[in-house]
Amino acid sequence: MELKIQTTVQRDHLYVWQNFNQTLFEKLSPPFPKAKLIQYDGNEVGCKVDIELDFLIFKNRWLSVITENGETKNGLYFRDQGEKLPFFLGKWSHKHIIEPYQNGQTIIKDEVSFEAPIPWLSFLLYPLIWGQFLWRIPIYKRTFSK
Template identity: 25%
Template sequence: MKVYSKQTVQHVNATIEECWTFFSSPANLQKITPQSMGFKITDFDGKNMYAGQIIQYKVSPLFGIKLPWVTEITFVKEGSYFIDEQRFGPYSLWHHKHFFEPAENGVKMTDLVHYALPLGFIGRIMNTLVVKNKLKEIFEYREQKVNEIFNSK
């Protein structure tokens, strides 16, 4: 299995507390996900993030095909980082670390995703032709939305 990684770093003009409040609420994920993804939370307990929390979604990453996606929040260090991992969904592996560090005039937010695709050789071709570009597009959209929410003040 080939494991890929994607890292992004963004400055957020906010306090750690403001960042944490926004990003630790699963309900806000839809606000920073492109509409083209057809992202919809179908089940979660409505609580702020905690280790062991299960969140269920529907996503349409390609060709409008709706797929279930179930993630578990596996680690949380309040105000510092959290990790979500796919339990069921389109990837063979999805491990997403979200870090929040104090920085001059705000917060340095770092995302590090490790992912793998099913279907061996076909999955590697799909990553090259489609998936890595789609992830780039999703994270660029997220950066734009975070800028609108926090950095346009």
């Protein structure tokens, strides 16, 4: 399944790119499940992000590796791929795109592709994952306001 969300913020794309870091990552974490950051190496190829998710009655680890980082004609991006995922996910790919926009603004795009181990479970997860990314919009806007 795929989902795409974009947010326009009031800072230039280089400022946004430079501040896509551990501090922002921790701000973007929704209240549930509670996430404990174990490791955050950065956004360069080979860097790892390791999280422990606390679902109250059980905990699950989520390890992603940055597999791409680069520049396109439209902006900058990096991609994280799930290496060790919670039991309810079989595949995960998240492309973070930072594009310059008009008047010094930036468009932040989240492009996510995921699959559950059982196909019908992907349909149940879709609104939950969508909600997790909608949670980010006001945080992006607050963080990258002038």
